[in-house]
Amino acid sequence: MPELQVLVFSTNLISDVGIDSAGLMHFPYPANTTIIRLPCSSMLRPEWVLLAIKSGFDGVFVAADGSDCPYLKDCTERTAKRVDLAQRILRENGIEPERVKMAAICSVCAEPFANLIKDFIGNLEKIGSVRRGR
Numbered sequence: 635m636p637e638l639q640v641l642v643f644s645t646n647l648i649s650d651v652g653i654d655s656a657g658l659m660h661f662p663y664p665a666n667t668t669i670i671r672l673p674c675s676s677m678l679r680p681e682w683v684l685l686a687i688k689s690g691f692d693g694v695f696v697a698a699d700g701s702d703c704p705y706l707k708d709c710t711e712r713t714a715k716r717v718d719l720a721q722r723i724l725r726e727n728g729i730e731p732e733r734v735k736m737a738a739i740c741s742v743c744a745e746p747f748a749n750l751i752k753d754f755i756g757n758l759e760k761i762g763s764v765r766r767g768r
Contacts, residue, residue, distance in 0.1 A: 638692040638758050640751065642669045643678055649697035649739035653747055661748035664755050667695075675699050675736075676712035680720035683734050684727060693758045694720075695751060697739040710738065730761050 644653055653669065668691075672678065675698040683694045698713045713736060721731035735754050739747050 637666050638664075638755055638763055639690060640664075640667045640693045640695055640755060640758070641686045641691040642667050642695045642697055642751075643675065643682075644669050644671050644697045644739070645675050645699050646671050646673055647699075649675070649699060649741075649743070649747075653697060653739065653744075661745050663748035663751045666755075667751060676716065678713060678716050678720075680716055680723050683717075683720035684723050684729075687724065687729055687733055687764055690764065692733065692761075692764050693754060694734045695754055696734065696736040697747065698736050699738065699740075729764070732757060732761060733764075 642653070675696060678696055686694050696713065696717055698710055717734060717736040720734050724731045724733060735750075737746075737750050739750075
């Protein structure tokens with residue numbers, strides 16, 4: 635079975651710092667992640683999640699700013715609505731909605747990020763690769 639691939643949407647000012655710290659502090663998490671940076675997690679477009687899955691990523695992790703967002707007071711709620719819509723779009727396309735996960739990652743969340751990614755990939759392993767049968 636091919637190694638599962640995860641796309642991470644991270645934010646420049648908040649979650650990216652925590653994710654970078656996970657690497658700097660040598661918290662182990664699978665290296666099969668690709669990170670795309672956004673200014674704010676609420677900028678995520680649900681169609682991007684479907685495109686990522688159709689392009690071969692097995693899952694999409696949205697590292698949301700949470701209450702630390704410097705741009706919007708309701709960033710978490712906006713991001714959650716976009717993730718919900720992405721899950722609905724996946725379901726409508728016959729894809730498991732569990733392939734997308736959102737969690738608030740702050741600038742000091744290095745260890746929680748590493749643990750969340752490991753758990754997410756563990757859950758994806760139960761579902762299997764989107765590339766199965768290809």
